[in-house]
Amino acid sequence: MLSVHGVSIDFDQQSIQFIDKLTLMATPSTLHAQTCSTCNLRELCLPVGLSAQELNRVEQLVNVRKRVKRGDVLFRAGDAFANLYALRFGFFKTTTASPDGREQVTGFQMVGEILGLDGIVHDQHTCDAIALEDAEVCVLPFDKIEEISREVNQLQSNVHRIMSREIVRDQGVMMMLGNMRAEERLAAFLLNLVQRLQERGFSSTELQLRMTREEIGSYLGMKLETVSRTFSKFVAEKIIEANQRHIVITNAAALRRLAQAQTEEI
Amino acid sequence: MLSVHGVSIDFDQQSIQFIDKLTLMATPSTLHAQTCSTCNLRELCLPVGLSAQELNRVEQLVNVRKRVKRGDVLFRAGDAFANLYALRFGFFKTTTASPDGREQVTGFQMVGEILGLDGIVHDQHTCDAIALEDAEVCVLPFDKIEEISREVNQLQSNVHRIMSREIVRDQGVMMMLGNMRAEERLAAFLLNLVQRLQERGFSSTELQLRMTREEIGSYLGMKLETVSRTFSKFVAEKIIEANQRHIVITNAAALRRLAQAQTEEI
């Protein structure tokens, strides 16, 4: 459930349309508002918990928004790092390549999540960020983030938390890749998606996958055939219903039982 | 090669003794100096690149050092988060547990590395940090880090870089766990250790493992038997010599070839 101007709104489906509807509701006069104060995502995003006054200061951060079409690249490994990106709507994957050309999906990002943290260490991105559906991001120049977070303690804290969250998330993925069997991984994956969607006001039982079986497999360290077979197994066991990429979770308890090995979010 | 007061020193073996020897050389009058300015690790640690003046300000950060005996816990999942820890000497592992009790090693830390970043998001640690040999850490209260890094830009930048480095490291581990076969993982693991040791002035061909086969396996997502067999295979192929935990790399090129799938450090 996403709270906008104190009003909670319930969604039963996630999609660009719904987010745009939300934008419309939240900011009737400024449809493509360029400021954080009028952005309906501010309670998910970098400025969580900032006072109106602090928010004013942070506004200076966001002057550019960028549309990224499905299939397009936001940044690529090797690109010079200058900005973080806050995802306003749409869906991304990040992929990391090895010297010998193998590629792995290392994350999926949805509304309100921050892309580009990998670039900070070496002033250079180490992964590709590719839109899996038409998306829009706020471009956040990192030097400005650093500058403003020296003045606004809450922003400083948020930056630290977001980075730490990413580190903890990665621990969970390692757990998944290192310890879990195919079924457990897929169960954990579905639950994780659905949980994040729920935090954003969408259904906790129904979702539209934005990625292929192959991308899921790459992320989960298994082959696309295994992903497909495991989906089929879940369907046979009446744990989920699956029509192509539309998934309905019919037995969340069973799924949770399977995914036990995964570290749950605190 | 570690540069101390402008003098480069070469080690052929890593061990507590050697680090203590170094301490002795670097700070003859204050054997257990409690300040960063006199710490021989300052070029590896949080204060990299700080001017003497800035260093003075950062000094206020470090007032406590803590000894941790082999097998002892520095912090545990669930512990309240208050400090980061800079590793002065010794060797740690961090382990993450799942609800159903499975445990996985998610990292090994050596001199100059920072522990505790996982705790920032939820003011609570999410992993255990356990010393694999007698160790000493500087206790760095995180609120002070935040406070000082508002004033000292270079420190702020270092904090961000260290967190980002961790994120990039984790991407590499995911790559390893998701894409690589047992041999490749072990090769990548050995090369990574040896590379980090080399950055600290130790040999790039010889190392003393501080962890068991089981711990290696847990980190690499394989069983201890497989780790052992793979070591034996490397020995048979004359890529390494292994006597218990003492490893000599005799054919680094072959090892590098095997580990190609791993993302190399930029």
Added chain:
DNA sequence: CGGGCATTTGATCTAATTCAAAGCGAGTGG
């Protein structure tokens, strides 16, 4: 309506796990 990608499903195959047993080494106490 046709072409190309994505998905499903089946039949082997194999890398790694599991189960089992023996060997080794460092530390302890008689």
Added chain:
DNA sequence: CCACTCGCTTTGAATTAGATCAAATGCCCG
């Protein structure tokens, strides 16, 4: 100082989860 553990490691044999190879089906989109 030796004998005896106990934990770690190695090696072997059997088993298996998932990979690979292959083919058919489905679906979207121009």
